Amino acid sequence: MKNLPDTDETLLIRTDYSDQAAWQALLTAVTTPNKNGFLANVHVVDDVAYSDLTTEQAVSVARARGDLLIVADTTALTGPEMPLLAVLPFDGDEDDDYDEDEDEDGETKQEHGELRVIAAELWSIENNISDANMDWEDFVNAADEGVFRGF
Numbered sequence: 001m002k003n004l005p006d007t008d009e010t011l012l013i014r015t016d017y018s019d020q021a022a023w024q025a026l027l028t029a030v031t032t033p034n035k036n037g038f039l040a041n042v043h044v045v046d047d048v049a050y051s052d053l054t055t056e057q058a059v060s061v062a063r064a065r066g067d068l069l070i071v072a073d074t075t076a077l078t079g080p081e082m083p084l085l086a087v088l089p090f091d092g093d094e095d096d097d098y099d100e101d102e103d104e105d106g107e108t109k110q111e112h113g114e115l116r117v118i119a120a121e122l123w124s125i126e127n128n129i130s131d132a133n134m135d136w137e138d139f140v141n142a143a144d145e146g147v148f149r150g151f
Helices: 020-031 055-065 074-078 119-130 136-142
Strands: 010-014 042-045 069-072 083-089 112-118
Touching: 010 055, 020 074, 020 119, 055 069, 055 083, 055 112, 069 074, 074 083, 083 119, 112 119, 112 136, 119 136
Parallel strands: 010 042, 010 069
Antiparallel strands: 069 083, 083 112
16 A cells, blocks of 8 residues: 555545545535634545555554544545544553453454544544544544534
């Protein structure tokens, strides 16, 4: 896989190239400040080398970077709310409920978090996770059927 840009901004990686108009609409939604002026701090990666990047590959990329990663996949480009995939690797601390260990039932816990976030609310997750103002669980708990639509 091609190396990703070295930036302090959260990466927004385009993986679906089937609809240029949908991509432009998504970019407009992500790069337009909300009514209070908040905006996601993202570095857009629009490179066909990442076409059809799988969730597993995105998780691997996120873990390698150690940062929040946003994926603009087919679901994001075809859904009316443009639900982007947010991927966050967990640090594996002993107190972290999500490191790779077995839970009470003997099943393996996740090493990362995945959550859909509508494009208009990306700023909330990106700003608060990147600045450590809120925890991932705050967004997961506020999600409706796996999609964060705001507080």
